Amino acid sequence: MHPVPRVFRRYLVFAAAIVFVAVCGLEGLKAWNGRVTPEKVAAGKILFEHQWRIADSLCGGGDGLGPVFNARSCAACHFQGGLGGSSGNEFNVTSFEVISEGERIQAGVVHASATSPREQERKSQVTAIFPKTVRRSIIQNTSTMSDCAPGRSQSTIRESIEIDDPVIFQELNSPALFGVGLIDELSNLSISLHGQKRFANVMASELTGDLSGNRLGIVNTVNRNIGKFGWKGQFSTLEEFVASACAMEIGLTNQLHAQQKPKQYEADPNAAMDMTREQLHDLVCFVRSIPRPVQILPKEPVGQFRAERGEAIFGQIGCTDCHVESLGGIEQIYSDFHLYNLEPIQPSVSQGGGYSDGEAEKQFEFDRSHPHPDQWQTPPLWGVADSAPYFHDGQSPTLRSAILRHQGQAKSSSKQFSKLSTYDQACLLAFLKTLRAPQFSAKSFPQP
Numbered sequence: 001m002h003p004v005p006r007v008f009r010r011y012l013v014f015a016a017a018i019v020f021v022a023v024c025g026l027e028g029l030k031a032w033n034g035r036v037t038p039e040k041v042a043a044g045k046i047l048f049e050h051q052w053r054i055a056d057s058l059c060g061g062g063d064g065l066g067p068v069f070n071a072r073s074c075a076a077c078h079f080q081g082g083l084g085g086s087s088g089n090e091f092n093v094t095s096f097e098v099i100s101e102g103e104r105i106q107a108g109v110v111h112a113s114a115t116s117p118r119e120q121e122r123k124s125q126v127t128a129i130f131p132k133t134v135r136r137s138i139i140q141n142t143s144t145m146s147d148c149a150p151g152r153s154q155s156t157i158r159e160s161i162e163i164d165d166p167v168i169f170q171e172l173n174s175p176a177l178f179g180v181g182l183i184d185e186l187s188n189l190s191i192s193l194h195g196q197k198r199f200a201n202v203m204a205s206e207l208t209g210d211l212s213g214n215r216l217g218i219v220n221t222v223n224r225n226i227g228k229f230g231w232k233g234q235f236s237t238l239e240e241f242v243a244s245a246c247a248m249e250i251g252l253t254n255q256l257h258a259q260q261k262p263k264q265y266e267a268d269p270n271a272a273m274d275m276t277r278e279q280l281h282d283l284v285c286f287v288r289s290i291p292r293p294v295q296i297l298p299k300e301p302v303g304q305f306r307a308e309r310g311e312a313i314f315g316q317i318g319c320t321d322c323h324v325e326s327l328g329g330i331e332q333i334y335s336d337f338h339l340y341n342l343e344p345i346q347p348s349v350s351q352g353g354g355y356s357d358g359e360a361e362k363q364f365e366f367d368r369s370h371p372h373p374d375q376w377q378t379p380p381l382w383g384v385a386d387s388a389p390y391f392h393d394g395q396s397p398t399l400r401s402a403i404l405r406h407q408g409q410a411k412s413s414s415k416q417f418s419k420l421s422t423y424d425q426a427c428l429l430a431f432l433k434t435l436r437a438p439q440f441s442a443k444s445f446p447q448p
């Protein structure tokens, strides 16, 4: 069959999906309607830095910290480069997804600590709740032995065993929260318009037979809005993420999220409130006000020239396909908020709803209901010079190692990076090193 009609079919489905998301996008224009005052920001800063204790005095009769938690304060994991920054791998969070027959049936966190040793969580408990399944099947092959004995056939019986492990654990590194208030304002429309522009470019190249570029990503749609927060874009508003962080990381039950039942990996519906609506609101006000990252160019002309040359190369080799320079009026954000798979696609992964090569392509471009375990959201590169280590798992210690790890759907860019001269590679890295955390001063946050 001539390939063009099939290609068109694929694009029609994809275009329909984009229109759907763009229409839903109007929903996302709902702006934050909470009042942000200097007093609320100051009160929120206290909550962000507070070391929570069991039955904490700030919890108004709730059980305070725990019973299961990852750290005692938000600041414990968000501090590098200034308050609200990222942190090293020692603070990584162990999360898991349970995938059965391609569907995600549960997700959760294996907490690092518990207020009582009896309640300490372990990965092995999750695997005991969702055990591996073993499928045995008998395959009978009948072949005709025409060469040696004409007309005679022979049967071979083979037993095939498939082991399906539904649980996938992921170590997640803490991202920096600089500028998240601006991301909260970013509309669905800005994100989907960029998606459409890229789609048109990729379609134009593919129709001329050029398949060498970076591939298309997907957005994670949450309650009809595009997800923008978390490594998988699993939350669309900052308030929801902050509420979930309070419950999941520290064990603080609030109106939007309850703390977890130890070792059960689900919310505890009977937990008493640890935070008032107002405290949650103050915390959101503070997180929204954490300043955005800045670009700091070297002072001497040679350094400046290298950084500017690096920025041009960053565009030329297609990094800006995904790390878009500006989006929805936010300058120098360097993200498209789409999800991609950057690991080499395995021909036939049998773990957690695996897929073959052709299926993978289909799934990445059309499955909008839930991202695949290997798909991650393009992180904004603003502030990237101060947020090592890199990637969702923090397993890339340097900027160079992070770039070389771009395989799968971003292979085109990393291939082109590898082909650059040593000088041009250094220029690109010099450009990334100008993208710094905000420079804090005594006036960065309002005083109470």
Ligand code: HEC
Binding pocket: 048, 070, 071, 072, 073, 074, 075, 076, 077, 078, 091, 092, 093, 172, 173, 174, 175, 176, 177, 180, 228, 229, 230, 231, 232, 238, 241, 242, 245, 246, 249, 250, 283, 287
């Ligand atoms: C144990 C470390 C840890 C603690 C404590 C912690 N976080 Fe985080 N934070 C993370 C990790 C890891 C992620 C990425 C999680 C994901 O993608 O699922 C994250 C992501 C976030 C994000 C999303 C940022 C983005 O741009 O995607 C926000 C907002 C956030 N945290 C706020 C908070 C607040 C507020 C607190 C305190 C209530 C807090 N965090 C406590 C580790 C932590």
Ligand code: HEC
Binding pocket: 214, 215, 314, 317, 318, 319, 320, 321, 322, 323, 339, 340, 341, 342, 376, 377, 378, 379, 380, 381, 384, 387, 389, 390, 391, 392, 393, 399, 402, 403, 406, 409, 410, 413, 414, 417
């Ligand atoms: C097809 C989309 C795509 C292209 C093209 C792309 N990236 Fe990325 N980039 C991503 C995604 C997705 C991640 C996060 C992957 C993960 O965490 O598993 C990422 C992560 C990064 C990180 C680590 C950031 C952090 O906070 O952890 C850096 C640095 C980076 N990219 C630089 C580049 C450069 C330089 C180029 C061009 C050579 C490039 N990227 C091209 C999608 C892309």
